[in-house]
Amino acid sequence: MQMPIYMDNHATTPLDPRVLDAMMPFFKDQFGNAASRNHAFGWQAEEAVETARKQVASIIGANAKEIVFTSGATESNNLALKGVAEMYGERGNHIITAATEHKCVLDSTKKLEKHGYRITYLPVMADGLVDLDMLRESMTDKTILVSLMYANNEIGVIQPVREIGKLCKERGVLFHTDATQAVGKIPVNVISDNVDLLSISAHKMYGPKGVGALYVRRKSPRVQLTAQMDGGGHERGMRSGTLNVPGIVGLGSACHFAAAEMAEEAKRLRYLRDKLKDRLLSELDETYVNGSMEHRLPNNLNISFAYVEGESLLMGVTDIAVSSGSACTSATLEPSYVLKALGAGDDLAHSSIRYGIGRFNTEQEVDYVAEKTIAVVKKLRELSPLYEMVKEGIDLTKVQWTAH
Amino acid sequence: MAYSDKVLDHYNNPRNVGSLDKGSANVGTGIVGAPECGDVMKLQVRVTEATGIIEEAKFKTFGCGSAIASSSLATEWLKGKTVDEALSIKNTDIVTELSLPPVKIHCSVLAEDAIKAAIDDYKKKQGVPAAEPAVEVGAH
Numbered sequence: 001m002q003m004p005i006y007m008d009n010h011a012t013t014p015l016d017p018r019v020l021d022a023m024m025p026f027f028k029d030q031f032g033n034a035a036s037r038n039h040a041f042g043w044q045a046e047e048a049v050e051t052a053r054k055q056v057a058s059i060i061g062a063n064a065k066e067i068v069f070t071s072g073a074t075e076s077n078n079l080a081l082k083g084v085a086e087m088y089g090e091r092g093n094h095i096i097t098a099a100t101e102h103k104c105v106l107d108s109t110k111k112l113e114k115h116g117y118r119i120t121y122l123p124v125m126a127d128g129l130v131d132l133d134m135l136r137e138s139m140t141d142k143t144i145l146v147s148l149m150y151a152n153n154e155i156g157v158i159q160p161v162r163e164i165g166k167l168c169k170e171r172g173v174l175f176h177t178d179a180t181q182a183v184g185k186i187p188v189n190v191i192s193d194n195v196d197l198l199s200i201s202a203h204k205m206y207g208p209k210g211v212g213a214l215y216v217r218r219k220s221p222r223v224q225l226t227a228q229m230d231g232g233g234h235e236r237g238m239r240s241g242t243l244n245v246p247g248i249v250g251l252g253s254a255c256h257f258a259a260a261e262m263a264e265e266a267k268r269l270r271y272l273r274d275k276l277k278d279r280l281l282s283e284l285d286e287t288y289v290n291g292s293m294e295h296r297l298p299n300n301l302n303i304s305f306a307y308v309e310g311e312s313l314l315m316g317v318t319d320i321a322v323s324s325g326s327a328c329t330s331a332t333l334e335p336s337y338v339l340k341a342l343g344a345g346d347d348l349a350h351s352s353i354r355y356g357i358g359r360f361n362t363e364q365e366v367d368y369v370a371e372k373t374i375a376v377v378k379k380l381r382e383l384s385p386l387y388e389m390v391k392e393g394i395d396l397t398k399v400q401w402t403a404h
Numbered sequence: 405m406a407y408s409d410k411v412l413d414h415y416n417n418p419r420n421v422g423s424l425d426k427g428s429a430n431v432g433t434g435i436v437g438a439p440e441c442g443d444v445m446k447l448q449v450r451v452t453e454a455t456g457i458i459e460e461a462k463f464k465t466f467g468c469g470s471a472i473a474s475s476s477l478a479t480e481w482l483k484g485k486t487v488d489e490a491l492s493i494k495n496t497d498i499v500t501e502l503s504l505p506p507v508k509i510h511c512s513v514l515a516e517d518a519i520k521a522a523i524d525d526y527k528k529k530q531g532v533p534a535a536e537p538a539v540e541v542g543a544h
Contacts (some may be wrong), residue, residue, distance in 0.1 A: 064458070309442055311468040315407070315415055327442050335442065346440035383421055383472060385446035385464040386439060401438030402517075 004319045005093035005365045007300060009204075009358035010153050010181060011323060015250075016206035016248035016359070021187055022210065022253035025322050034243045035234060045245045045387045051253025059255040060198060063389050068214045069248050073180040074104040076199035076214035077147075079239065080176040081108040083225030084145045084197070085117055088174070097320075098122040098130050100157075101149055102178055118142070119145075124341050127292035128157035136167055145174045150182035153340040154325065154354055155291030156300025158186065163299035165194025174223060180204050180212075184258030185297055186266065191334040196223050202247065206359055207254030211247030214238075265359065268291070270298035272366045277301050279370040284377055286390070290339055290352060303353040304339075304348040305373075307387040308380040313353060314356050316376035325352035347396075407469055408503035415474035419480050422462040426450040432487075432526025436517045443467035443511065445475045447518035449482055451526055452505070456486045463518075470508040474498050474515035487523050 006014065026048060034049045036042025051291025053064040066125030070076045085095065097109055099121050109119045117119035120138045122130050130148060139146075150219050152157045161177055168175035182188050183198075190198055198215040202208055216238065217223045258265075281287055288304040302325075305313065310326030325336030327350060335349035353373070357366065379388040386396060407415070411544065430451050450460040461479035465472045477498060483491050485532045494513040498504070498512035521543075 307466060309467050309471075312472060315469040346442075349449070350439070350442040383418060383464055384466045385435065385444055386466045388423065388446075388464060396439060401440075401444070402436050 001362075001364055001368060004321055005354050005361070005369060006321045007357060007361060007365070007369055008321045008323050009356035009361075010156070010354060011356070012203045012209065013206045013358055014284060014360060015203075015208055016254065016257060017248050019207055019253045021242035023250040026249050030245075032245070034245055035232065038144060045243075048249050049245060052248045055252035055259075057215075058202065059188070059259045060200070060215060061191050062198075062215050063218065065236075066190075066215050067217050068216055068238045069251075070212045070214055070239055071210055071244070072203070072212040073102075073178060073199045073201035074212075075239075076131075076201075076212050077104045077176075077178050078108050079101065079171045079214055079225065079228050080197045080199060081105065081112065081145070081147060082228050083238070084174055084176070084223070085112050085115075086226035087224050088144040089117075092140075092144040094118045094140055095118070095145045095147065096120045096122060096135065096138050097147045098124060098149070100124050100128065100152055100155075101147070102153060102180070102336045104179060105149070108224040112369060124150075127171050127295070127344055128152060128155050128290075128338075128342055129292060129295060130159060130164070132160060132163055132167065135164065139167075139173060141172070143173050145176060148180070149174040150177045150179035150188065151186070151297050151300075152291070152338060153181050154336060155302045155342075156181070156297035157291040158182065158295045158297065160295075161193045161195065168196075169194045169314065174221075177189045181297060181300075184188055184255065184262065185299065187262070191215070196221070200251075202254050205212050205254045205258045208250040210248050211244050211251045213251065244260055268367060269357050272361065272363060273299055273301050273355075274347060275363070276355060276357070276366050276370050277303070279367075280373060283374050286387075287377075288344075288348065290342060290348075293320045299357040301357075302339075302352060303355075303376045304344065304352045306351055307384045307390065308350060308351055310351055310353060312372075312380055313376055314349075316379065317372050320372060322356075322369075323354050326350045406500040410448060410477075410502050411470055411473040411504070414502070415469045418463075418472060418476045420460075420476065420483075421464065424450050424460065424462050429453075429529050430526070432529065434518045434521025434523075434525060436521055437467070437514055439466065443471045443514055445471065445514055445518040447475060447478060447515075447522045449487075449522050449526060450464070451487060453530070456488070458482050458485050458487065458490060467511065467514075468508070470502065470504055471511040471514060473502050474504075474511045477501060478515045478519055483520065487526060490519055490523055492509050492529065493519055520535040 032041030032045035034045040057064040201212040275401040310324030339349035416521040416541035461482040463475040
C-alpha cells in the first residue's frame with residue numbers, strides 16, 4: 001500500500017495514465033493552433049479537438065456541435081448563468097438556484113443580483129434534495145433560468161434532475177445543471193434529463209486540470225448565450241480564446257474511458273463506499289451520514305462523528321487525504337454551508353469528514369482508512385468534554401455555552 | 405496548514421487528559437466555548453487549600469489540534485503555581501510557546517479564558533471574591 005492514501009476524489013482526481021498518453025503528442029510535435037486553417041499543424045489540432053468534442057458529447061447524449069470548451073466547470077457555470085442572464089434579460093430577471101450549489105454558482109448569482117436580477121435560493125430538505133413543489137411554486141413569469149446541480153460536491157446527493165428538467169420545459173424556463181461531480185460517475189443524458197445547459201470538468205474524472213466544457217442545447221429550444229470572453233469568436237462565438245488542445249484531448253479521453261468503464265466501476269465504488277460506511281457506523285456510536293444514501297453518488301461518503309472536531313480528526317489521519325466541513329479547515333472560518341443547509345446544526349458540520357473514493361483506490365486502502373478513522377475518533381472522544389457530558393446524560397442543547 | 409512541532413507533540417501526546425471531581429470544594433472547573441463554534445474546553449484544577457498551590461490540572465477539549473495543544477500546555481503550566489500566579493498566564497505566552505499562526509490565536513484566548521474560569525470557580529467555592537472580572541462559566 002502506497003502512503004499517503006488519496007481519498008479526496010471530489011476535490012480532484014489523479015490523471016489517468018491513459019489520458020496522459022493521449023495528451024502527450026499535443027504537448028510535443030502536434031502543437032498546432034486548432035484555428036489555423038491553412039496548414040497541417042492546424043488541421044491535426046482541429047481534428048483532435050473535434051474527436052474530443054464527440055467524446056464529450058457522447059458521454060452526455062449530446063451532439064458534438066453543442067459542446068463549448070472552457071477552462072473548467074467554474075468558467076462553464078459563470079458562462080451559463082451570466083450568459084443566459086444577459087441574453088434573456090429582456091424576457092425576465094428571475095433565476096432560481098439552491099443553497100447547496102457550488103460557490104461559483106452562488107457567487108455568480110450574487111453578482112447578478114447586484115445588476116438587478118432577482119434570485120431565489122431554494123432551501124433543501126434534510127436529505128439534501130430540493131423540494132419539487134417548492135421549485136414549481138417559485139417559478140414566475142419573469143423566471144428565465146433554473147440552475148441546480150446534478151450531484152453535490154460535498155454530500156454526493158443527486159438531485160431529481162429529470163423531474164426538474166421536465167418542470168422547466170413545461171414552464172418554458174431554461175435549465176442549467178452543474179454536472180461536475182456526476183459526469184463520468186453516473187449516467188447523464190441531456191435529452192432524457194431535459195437539460196438545456198450542463199457544466200463539465202475534466203479533472204474530476206481523471207482528466208487534466210484547467211479544462212472543461214459547457215453543453216449548450218441547439219434544438220428545442222435553441223439556447224443562446226452572451227459571450228463573457230470576447231475575442232476571436234472561437235467556439236461558435238460563445239467563448240473566445242485559442243483552444244487548449246492538449247487539455248481538450250485529455251477531457252475527451254477522460255470521457256471516453258469513464259463512459260466505457262462506468263457500469264463496472266460504479267459497482268466497485270459502491271461496494272467500497274458501503275464497506276467503509278458499514279464499518280464506521282457499526283464500530284462507532286453517534287456517527288451520522290450527511291445527506292440521502294439513496295440518491296447519492298456511488299463513491300461519496302460524508303459522515304459526522306459527533307463530539308469530535310473535524311480538523312483535529314484530519315490531524316490524526318495524516319497518512320490519509322480526505323477533507324472536512326469544519327470551519328478550521330476553510331479559509332472563511334465558517335463550517336460547511338452545505339451541511340448547515342441540511343439543518344444538521346453547526347456542531348455536526350464541524351465534525352464532518354468527506355470521503356471521495358476513486359478509480360485508483362483499493363479495498364486494502366479502504367480497510368486501512370476505516371481502521372485509522374475509528375482509532376482516531378475513539379482517541380479524540382477520550383479527549384472530548386462533549387462526549388463525556390453526553391455520557392453523563394447531559395443534554396448539550398440545554399447547556400448555556402459561552403460563545404466567543 | 406503546517407503545524408509546529410510543539411502543537412503536534414501535544415496533539416499526539418496530550419498531557420493531563422481527564423476529569424477531576426467537579427463537586428469537590430478544592431476543585432475549580434472552567435468550561436468555555438461552544439459546540440457550534442467548533443471549540444469547547446474543559447479545564448480543571450485541584451488546589452491545596454492551605455497553600456493555594458495547584459496540585460493537579462486536567463483538561464478535555466473538543467476543537468482543532470491547536471485548541472487541544474493550547475489546553476494541554478495550560479495544564480502543564482498550571483501545576484505547581486498558586487491560583488494567583490495561574491491568573492498571570494496570558495494567551496500570548498501560549499501563542500509564543502506553540503508558534504500558533506494568526507488564525508489559531510483564538511485557541512490560546514480560549515485556553516486563557518478556561519484558566520480564569522477554573523480559578524474563578526475555585527475561588528467562588530472557597531468564598532473568595534474573584535480578583536479578575538468573572539468569566540462566564542458554562543453549566544456543569
